């Protein structure tokens with residue numbers, strides 16, 4: 180039914196999509212986790228309350244989160260070129276994906292941390308823990324299951340963004356869907372890419388939740 | 400020695416200002432088991448949280464073995480806190496760590512070497528009788544077991560003081576009793592000073608040497624457990640000692656006697672012996688007595704017969720047996 184060339188195209192599109200999504204998510208977490216920690220630690224009831232820092236980080240995060248992804252992508256093209264030397268293809272898409280996802284991840288991380296039982300934090304303080312010790316030995320391990328749930332959701336969201344980037348020169352399945360399905364009216368190709376995207380999201384979701392239930396020690 | 404001097408903690412909210420603790424002066428000796436009792440909202444938790452500065456007092460000082468904690472730097476305060484263990488009503492264990500890893504936590508943050516820490520954890524597990532649960536997670540334990548883990552964790556850095564905020568309030572009476580026994584034995588074996596916050600008189604009865612009664616942020620009275628129990632001065636103390644479900648005990652009518660049993664009386668059953676000796680009947684209106692170590696401890700409200708002669712007989716009988724009583728109503 181499908182030509183071998185088309186099969187190859189879909190296969191490499193799938194790999195590109197996985198590459199963009201996973202690498203972007205990882206980098207987004209490298210920035211997002213510290214940002215989320217800052218938001219949480221300096222926020223109301225945090226262990227190092229700091230209005231000014233909380234406000235500045237909060238505003239930056241909110242601004243980035245409220246810009247629609249496609250507009251952000253176009254808007255930061257010069258920045259993207261400066262970082263990776265090009266504005267088209269999968270690697271170039273990673274830059275706007277990270278810029279869009281990091282603030283999103285920061286809020287996800289913040290909300291996971293907010294679920295931690297206040298009594299446990301108090302006990303850690305009462306034992307004479309330093310701020311860093313509380314972050315490393317209490318916050319992150321106690322929030323781990325919730326952070327993993329968040330990562331699963333982030334992964335699916337970033338996958339969606341990566342497909343959107345296909346509109347403006349990004350690679351992956353999104354680009355294939357647009358180039359063949361939209362511009363050349365090959366709706367069967369469009370359908371196949373959508374099915375592939377759904378399958379990838381499903382795998383992320385299932386795998387993530389399995390991992391969480393294995394990692395979480397709160398249930399017997 | 401813990402000295403609280405003119406300690407005041409005021410909470411300012413948008414609507415009101417609450418003095419959770421007001422001008423508290425208290426001295427707790429080393430090696431003592433000290434109770435702080437009061438009704439909900441009295442300010443007990445706030446007071447005990449001021450001792451390790453989880454709550455910074457608005458004014459006053461917290462002096463532990465001569466060092467004023469309110470004047471320490473953040474780093475010095477962290478070191479001071481390592482010598483003050485704390486256990487909580489909700490246990491507050493790390494849910495993602497095993498029992499042994501929970502107990503190891505304070506050793507980790509103190510930088511104790513892995514091998515030394517492991518040995519100490521093993522010792523503590525034996526002390527609280529949880530060796531077989533070393534690899535379990537808190538979610539797999541009962542409330543009493545969780546509190547024993549919390550006690551072991553508090554003991555790990557060899558503290559001089561342990562603060563207990565309603566440590567047994569989430570437990571059933573039998574478990575409560577065993578946890579209190581454990582605390583008492585630690586006090587006797589290790590000489591650790593224990594401060595117990597509670598709203599239950601029987602907790603104070605079971606383990607405390609001295610007790611302070613708190614209400615509306617203030618210490619209303621303070622003394623030995625027996626002294627306060629035998630002869631409560633403040634309204635709060637009287638209400639705490641008497642069972643809350645019985646209005647009869649808090650507002651005694653005429654022709655009633657409130658008897659206090661302080662464990663000194665001989666083993667003979669007082670009421671039945673009294674009715675025989677005095678050849679009269681009494682009506683027990685309310686009682687809150689407990690058998691502690693084979694001795695009666697508590698209070699009882701009895702209604703006397705109408706005639707003055709029988710009443711006198713009964714009072715003479717009680718005087719003769721050395722039982723303390725207080726007359727209700729106008730008498």
Ligand SMILES: Nc1ncnc2c1ncn2[C@@H]1O[C@H](COP(=O)(O)OP(=O)(O)OP(=O)(O)O)[C@@H](O)[C@H]1O
Pocket residue numbers: 410411412417418419437438439440441442443444445446598
């Ligand atoms: N963080 C806070 N902000 C404002 N008010 C507070 C705060 N913490 C305590 N209070 C108030 O201080 C008073 C004393 O509270 P506290 O928790 O010390 O009482 P408690 O004796 O421990 O009561 P309980 O037996 O219910 O635990 C209460 O009126 C309470 O509302």
Ligand SMILES: [Mg+2]
Pocket residue numbers: 443444445564565
């Ligand atoms: Mg309390």
